[in-house]
Amino acid sequence: MKSKTVKGNWSLRTKKFGLPSLFFICVFFFLAGFFGASLFSESQEKVYYPRPRARLLDSATEETEYNLLTSGESGDNSITLIPFQVLSWKPRALYFPNFASAEQCETIIDIAKEGLKPSTLALRNGETEESTKGIRTSSGVFISAAEDKTGTLDVIEEKIARATRIPRNHGEAFNILRYEIGQKYASHYDAFNPAEYGPQKSQRIASFLLYLSDVPDGGETMFPFENGLNMDGSYNYEDCTGLRVRPRRGDGLLFYSLFPNGTIDPTSLHGSCPVIKGRKWVATKWIRDQEQDDHDV
Template sequence: MRSSMKLFACQVLLLLLLMTIRQAKGEESHCTSVAGMVKLLDVEKHLIDNLEDYAVELEKKLETVRRSITSLRLENDRARGSTEEYLSNPLNSFSLIRRMNRDWMIWQLYMDDPIGLSQVERIQELREHMPTNTDVEEAVTALDRIQNTYGLKISEIAHGLLNGKQYNVSFTALDTYAMGQILFDQENYLAAAGWLYQSVVLMEVYKLAAPLELSKTEVQMVYAETLLKLNQNADALKVVNIALADKPNDIKLLLRRSEIETLIRTGTNQAPLLKKPLQTQGSGNTYQMGCRGQFPASTDARLHCRYNTTTSPFLTLAPFKMELVGLDPYMVLYHDVLSEKEIRELQGMATPGLKRATVFQASSGRNEVVKTRTSKVAWFPDSFSPLTKRLTARITDMTGFNLVGSEMLQLMNYGLGGHYDKHYDYFNQINSNLTAMSGDRIATVLFYLTDVEQGGATVFPNIQKAIFPQRGSVIMWYNLKDDGQPDTQTLHAACPVIVGSKWVCNKWIREREQLFSRPCLKKSM
């Protein structure tokens, strides 16, 4: 048994080492794309099948042991029922001596022989396809982002009530405890306290099965430490006393109670440690209002819907359904632009090559992975396929712009809490390598490939506009003013996805080739 335990310990250490190496390499995040998480279900299936194989091996060994116990006990009971008569027979005596000398040595070796080594090795093989600690931390941050952006209650999230809609899913105490632990490590103590409290509540109702038992005392102590960080000393003392009711002689609990009582008695206080300002955790700012669908309806009579037949000659034959969304900046929404077949083809085309999205950082002069943008992307030249050629022509018809020199098509899929924080699409970089050849981004064209069940709106907080994804629709807006200067009214963000898989495709159009279709008009003094 000792040898098998040593082997298991070595294997665990090896798995941890592999995880550390993977994280050091900065491998792709699993939670930033729903399409990217699909393969995790396949990996989990292999793990479950592997565990079942392990159970079969255990059952075989257990069956062998139980069958042998029956025959061994039968012989021993017969001997002990008439001991003198049994031992007086030389055949019985010899058999007993032989059994005790040899058979039980074989049994010792059989019991010490480890089971499931091949299954353990299989888990090790699959480990490189499994989430790392960094993946779990990103998932925690994503759920916290959803909770904060939409003002959801932690207790409701834990029980599957998301933004007023009940889902047939709920968290276990292991889930809520992981949330609380990691948020505590991130110094987000206010949110951590809510999740740890839910862990305490769930552990009173549901008992976790082996080997995933969770120590109630451990959870209570982390919850108490979180309350202390929030300067809620009296509440922390209550939690410790509740823990002591189950373990009245626990030295660590008694010592911690004494320390907290001293804090309360001496009035040693400090300001609560909050990672986020209180005002961002309440009813919300303009961005949060937009994500929640709380912007007032427009009363501008100039905004209307019509068929666009004028942007290009082709639209005379096949006009687009156009909704004028805004005039400053100019913003239009086109409906029913993509067919179901085209959407499926785009998704199939992008899925194999999805990579973590990056953002250009002016300070470093290169694209970098940042926490403010969580999605996966794939890029395709305009001439990549007949479909991309058709999309390019369609964008030209919608905008009237020349796409020579513009950027490639970018397909994106958002995952757990996927979002893109407030940003501008224009570079505003004069004489930069980014704009020297083709100019700045004069316009953005954004295709919505999917509906999103909850969340995922494109929000323009400065003009209080929110566009919620509609499958097959396209939103287009100008990033530059008539004189070519950046339009700060175009500040926008992609709200976190609550439920659903958000797929989008966008095209950034450069200004250099639009000299005649939208000339730069300098304002007169």
């Protein structure tokens, strides 16, 4: 009876659908299986061979909501977003586009013009002003945020503190510099090696450069030892080589002179290439490992 029932059911099915219907059903399932296999294969490729993302971290949008914690007395109750680009890990150098507005840059230049004097050097043991002549040929002036009646340097100093995560009272006064055509600063370290400069009350751990003007040609900030280059003893401390950062008005450059363990990073050697065309203005903020008076240098 089972065989008759099966036969009867099959007969009813074939009569109901017919050969043309069965043909189209077979084609339908074949195509569905084909495209299904293709989609599955593509999904497998995405799992095992992901495409590189253009950005590792996405900037927060206005629609993003954060569940903020209650801050301490010296903290903030809001989030600060300051875009940056990592230029190098050896040395640790970060670039901050559009860090300051054109108006802020012009204001800083105006308040610095009257007090410019030839830039000086911190002399190592055995050096004299005569023996170091020509190493640094710019003009500059030290101005603290408290001395700026416009309040511009106060705003910039606060933003630098947020960008570096180092309290603003660890910074020296701003050293605002002007480089004319042909002027430069030969490669040097911002940190002071006690073996060369004697005991230090505190140490420069980082430097923040705010470019106040565009420079059509020359004037780049250079890191000749970037990623271990030119460290074979042949570098003469004058050549403009290695990683070079072109000044652009309003942009900032942060680099660290010390490793986290407090020793000097040998790849943090840097200098200012000679200006070939135009004029270079830059505001430098040196940051130390201890709290500083605004006028300490």
